[in-house]
Each structure stands twice: as structure tokens, then as C-alpha cells.
Amino acid sequence: MTDPGVLIVGASQAGAQLAASLREFGATCPITLVGAEEHLPYQRPPLSKSYLSGKAEAESLLLRSADYYADHGIGVVTGEWIDRVDLGASGGRAVSATGRTFDFDQLALTVGGTPRRLDVPGADLGNVFYLRDLSDAAALRASLDDARRVVVVGGGFVGLEVAAVANSLGKEVVVVEALERLMARAVAPVVSQFYLDAHEQRGVRVLLDTGVVGFLGSGTVSSVELSDGTSLPADVVLVGIGLVAHTALAEQLGLEVSSGGIVIDAHARTSLPGVVAAGDCTALRAENGLLRIESVANAIAQGRAAAATLVGVHDPLSVVPWFWSDQGDIKLQIAGLSSGYDDVVLRGEPESQQFSALYYRGDRLIAIDSINAPRDYMAVRKILEGGASVPRTVAADLDVQLKTLIPARR
Numbered sequence: 001m002t003d004p005g006v007l008i009v010g011a012s013q014a015g016a017q018l019a020a021s022l023r024e025f026g027a028t029c030p031i032t033l034v035g036a037e038e039h040l041p042y043q044r045p046p047l048s049k050s051y052l053s054g055k056a057e058a059e060s061l062l063l064r065s066a067d068y069y070a071d072h073g074i075g076v077v078t079g080e081w082i083d084r085v086d087l088g089a090s091g092g093r094a095v096s097a098t099g100r101t102f103d104f105d106q107l108a109l110t111v112g113g114t115p116r117r118l119d120v121p122g123a124d125l126g127n128v129f130y131l132r133d134l135s136d137a138a139a140l141r142a143s144l145d146d147a148r149r150v151v152v153v154g155g156g157f158v159g160l161e162v163a164a165v166a167n168s169l170g171k172e173v174v175v176v177e178a179l180e181r182l183m184a185r186a187v188a189p190v191v192s193q194f195y196l197d198a199h200e201q202r203g204v205r206v207l208l209d210t211g212v213v214g215f216l217g218s219g220t221v222s223s224v225e226l227s228d229g230t231s232l233p234a235d236v237v238l239v240g241i242g243l244v245a246h247t248a249l250a251e252q253l254g255l256e257v258s259s260g261g262i263v264i265d266a267h268a269r270t271s272l273p274g275v276v277a278a279g280d281c282t283a284l285r286a287e288n289g290l291l292r293i294e295s296v297a298n299a300i301a302q303g304r305a306a307a308a309t310l311v312g313v314h315d316p317l318s319v320v321p322w323f324w325s326d327q328g329d330i331k332l333q334i335a336g337l338s339s340g341y342d343d344v345v346l347r348g349e350p351e352s353q354q355f356s357a358l359y360y361r362g363d364r365l366i367a368i369d370s371i372n373a374p375r376d377y378m379a380v381r382k383i384l385e386g387g388a389s390v391p392r393t394v395a396a397d398l399d400v401q402l403k404t405l406i407p408a409r410r
Ligand SMILES: Cc1cc2nc3c(=O)[nH]c(=O)nc-3n(C[C@H](O)[C@H](O)[C@H](O)COP(=O)(O)OP(=O)(O)OC[C@H]3O[C@@H](n4cnc5c(N)ncnc54)[C@H](O)[C@@H]3O)c2cc1C
Pocket: 009, 010, 011, 012, 013, 014, 015, 034, 035, 036, 037, 043, 044, 045, 046, 047, 048, 080, 081, 082, 083, 110, 111, 112, 113, 131, 132, 133, 158, 246, 249, 278, 279, 280, 281, 294, 295, 296, 297, 299, 322, 323, 324, 325, 326
């Protein structure tokens, strides 16, 4: 049993940030970070990029060293899945699947989520992979060695990153996407089209508007059965069709859960006093509804906001969301949230493989997707952070340097 203090359930990007921020804000109480995985908190983005391609190894993924946690008095407990939490008049107790108990004064849920499963016949065959954690990535990486034909189900960020890596390793890659365009929920049609062309030019086959109805094979997968009645031979399949947030503990505690996430406000407060939540498991109450954001930047920002709340410091979320996706040699950087846009202005030519899409709602710039255009991205991120905009009339004008529109710091 640990001393009461702050218990953080979920030891990854958001949980590790929350613990570190608590100390930065001056918290002196015991802090326990408990997670189901066997590793210290590590970065997930390389799992579909440098780690998968063999350019990075597991040790290089750690967010912080063991010494960091020891030096800052943060107890990290790995390999324990919390499956029950009870709240008392003040504080409460969490119990893990192995029966270990953790008492706490304050509770933080940074429990992330699990890949959405494809519920079709044959989905449990060998070599049908999902990708969320290091063990998933290690298994996928090992299986790619002997594979010739790789099918990726889902044309979102993770699926396309894996497709690019497998392609670079010389595999025959087919991406199967149920919707009519790639990354449809995140980017404008013009950006989807660019990525379709770019992946196809590099040798990846992409099937849009196509569903998967099953997998065939004996023991391991040998083909993917498609909704149009055809099938694709496959040695390895990666299914990347989204995330289901872990909300069971929140539901057990009676916290408000909606839009598939634990509802929080800009201070990372849940509907119960003394309980905060951060990262991929949350649904943030914002001006235009509940926002589910799955990104490193969001996990860091919400982790920090949650720590501020627990120590009583006023530090609400104020950052402009940002995200990146490396698909082979194409780097996508996104700042802002494009949902609800009514116009897109292109800066640069997609054919040059270096351009940006600026999203407007009315006259206001709300987001940018930059493709191999880091200067545009950085400038717009700062412009948005400064509460400013880029006049639509100059957005496409490459003679106007966007950095000149960054407002001076107040
Ligand atoms: C392959 C891949 C590539 C990605 N690439 C990018 C990228 O390029 N850019 C970007 O911004 N983001 C990327 N992301 C997303 C980013 O990694 C996540 O947004 C981030 O990890 C969220 O952190 P989190 O701490 O909220 O949740 P998670 O990282 O999901 O961590 C939650 C942790 O809680 C543990 N847990 C859950 N329930 C319990 C319980 N009951 N008891 C104990 N432990 C529990 C889980 O085991 C897990 O370790 C990628 C994600 C993946 C999987």
C-alpha cells in the first residue's frame, strides 16, 4: 500500500506529464503513477515510424529516465491494471487486478484508450495486428521481416504511416479505406487527394470506398476479403481504424462520459471534485461542443492543466492544438482545429510536394495543414497562439512571409 497523495492511473504521455508538472508547480505530496504496461512511460509516435522501420530501438523511446522519477519523488508502478476505484468522504482507494491497493487523496485518470477492433470473421487470425503499444509494435516489426504482402486496413494517420514504412522496406502494400478519401476526419479533400497521389506514386496501392468483411487463413492470415467481393492476398495485416477511450473506471465512479470520452473542462476537471483526467481518454468541453483530441501535444497540455488544478494553481488550457504525422518522406504538421471550416486556401502547389492548406471559418484563420512546409506551420501556430489571423487575401501569396504576421508578444 502507498501513502495517500496523488494517484495517477495510466503511465504514459499524459500521466508522466501530470506527475512532472505537479512537481514543477511545487507539489510536495507523494505522487504515484501506476500503469498496466511493463515499461516506464515512453513515446508512442515512433511506434509507427522510426521504431517500426528499425531506425530506433525501445530504449530510446522513454519519455524520462528512471533516475528522473526517483529524483523527483515520483513512484512509478508498472504492470498493474487498476480495475476498481472507490471514493470515500475524502480521497479513496484503487485496487489492481492483482489485488494491490493504492490509497489516494486526489485521483487523476490518464488511461488513454485501446485500438478499435474490427469485428469480422477471421479477425483473430495470426498476423492480424493492431498498433497501440510497444509490444504491438515489436510483434508487427518482427512479422514484417518475413512478409511480402502487407494490407493496411484504415487510411488514417497510423495506417498510412505503417504503409509508408512497409513500402520503404520493399513490401507490396495495399491500404483499404472504407470512406471515399484518406484521413477524411482530419484534413480537407485537397489534402486527402495529395496523400492519395503521393502514396500511389511511391508504390502503395490504395482502395477507397472499400470495406473489409473478413480474413481467411489457417492459423495466420492469408487473405483479406473485401466488400466488393474481391480479396487481397496478405502475409501481414495492420488494422488502424481508431481508438476507443478507456472509460470504464470513470463510469464506475459515476463521472460524466460523453462522445466516447471522460468529460473535462479547460482545467481538466471531471464532473467530480478531486478527480481530474487528461489525454486521449478525455472529451474536452469547448465552445463548439465536446472535443476528442488524440495527440501528444494535447496529452501534455491537459496533463499540465490537470496538475495545476490539483495544486490549486490557475493555469487553464490555452494552447493551440498541434499534431504531426510522418508518412515516409512527407511530413504533415497541423496547428489549430479545422472542424467547422468553410473555406480552404492553398499556399504553394501540391504538385511540388511542399504546400500548406489554411482553413478559414468566415474571415478567421482557424487551422493549417503544412506538408513539408515547416515555416508556414510554425508561423501560423504562433499567429493562432497570439490570437491573430492571416488575411485571406494574402494567404496564398508566397511573397508574403507568414512570420511577418506573428503578433508581438504582450
Ligand atoms: C502508433 C501511434 C503513432 C502515433 N503518432 C502520433 C504522432 O505522430 N503525433 C501525435 O501527436 N500523436 C501521435 N500518436 C498519439 C499519441 O501517442 C497519444 O495521443 C498519446 O500517447 C496519448 O497519451 P495518453 O497518456 O493520453 O494515453 P496513452 O498513451 O494511451 O496511455 C494510457 C496508458 O494508461 C494505461 N492504462 C489504461 N487503463 C489503465 C488501468 N485501468 N490501469 C492501469 N493502467 C491503465 C495504458 O496501458 C497506457 O499505458 C500516436 C499513437 C500511436 C499509437
